[in-house]
Amino acid sequence: MTIAEQDRIRRGIEELRPWFYVHDFGGGLKTTTLIPEHVTAIHDTRLEMVERVVKEHFGTRATGLECLDIGCHEGYYSLAMERLGFRTKGVDARDENLLRARFVADASESAVTYRTGRVETLAADEGRQYDLTLFLGLLYHVEDPMLCLRQVSAVTRELCVIETQVVDEVEGFTEWGSQDWTRPYVGIIALVDEGGEFEAGIRETGVTPMATCPSPKALLFMLRQAGFKRAEILTPAPGAYEQHARGKRVVCAAWK
C-alpha cells in the first residue's frame, strides 16, 4: 500500500466515525467499534457459525456463486462471504451505513457492490435469486416478520442463513370458535418497542419504531411457511458468545 493510500484510508476512518465493526485494513489501519468491549465477541461467534454452515453446504462450489447480504450495514459479513469465493451484493435501508460499507470495500480492494433498499420489497426490487442469502441481525428489527421472510425466501436459491434474537418459547392450545374447539399454537412473536433507539437515530434499528421477535419454534415454523423445505437452528461451538451459548440469540440455516 502506498503512503498516499494509507493516508486516504486513515482520513476515511476518522471522517466516518463512529464505526459499528472492527475493519482491519492491514498495516495498523483499523476501525474501532462503538460496541462495548464485553459484546465484541458476538461477531466472532456469528462469523464462525455462518462460515461453518456455508462451507458445509457449498464446499468447493462457492467460488463464483452469488450471495445477497440483506441488512448488510457496513458490509462486514458481505466481505466475509466474498473471502469464501462468493460474488456478493449487500442491501441496506440506510445510506449512512452503505457509505461506510463502500469505503470499506474500496479500501479492501473488494468487488462487493451495495444497493439501498428494504427487505420488505426485496423480491420485486431484485427480480432474481441468489445461491446464498444472509439475513443477519435484522428479523427482530422488522414489524412484519412473515412478509420479510417471504421476501427473503423468494430471492434465495439454495441456502439462507438467519441470525436473530429470540424470545423464550411459549406453546399451548387456544380456544377457536367454541370452548369445545381448540388449536395448538407453536411458538410466539413478541412485539417490541424500539421507539427510543429509533427516535435517537440508532443505525442498527429497523425502519419503524415497532419491532417483533420470534421464539425459536415460531422462527422455524415461519421459515417453512415462507417456502424453505428445511430449517435448523445451529449448535454454537464451545466458548460461543454468551447469548448464543444460552440460546437467546440463534443462527439458523434454511434450505430451499
Ligand SMILES: C[S@@+](CC[C@H](N)C(=O)[O-])C[C@H]1O[C@@H](n2cnc3c(N)ncnc32)[C@H](O)[C@@H]1O
Ligand atoms: C442490527 S443491524 C445488522 C447488520 C448486519 N446484518 C449484522 O448482522 O451485523 C441491522 C441492519 O439492517 C438495516 N435495516 C433495518 N431495517 C431494514 C429494512 N427494513 N430493510 C433493509 N435493511 C434494514 C439497518 O440499517 C442495519 O444496517
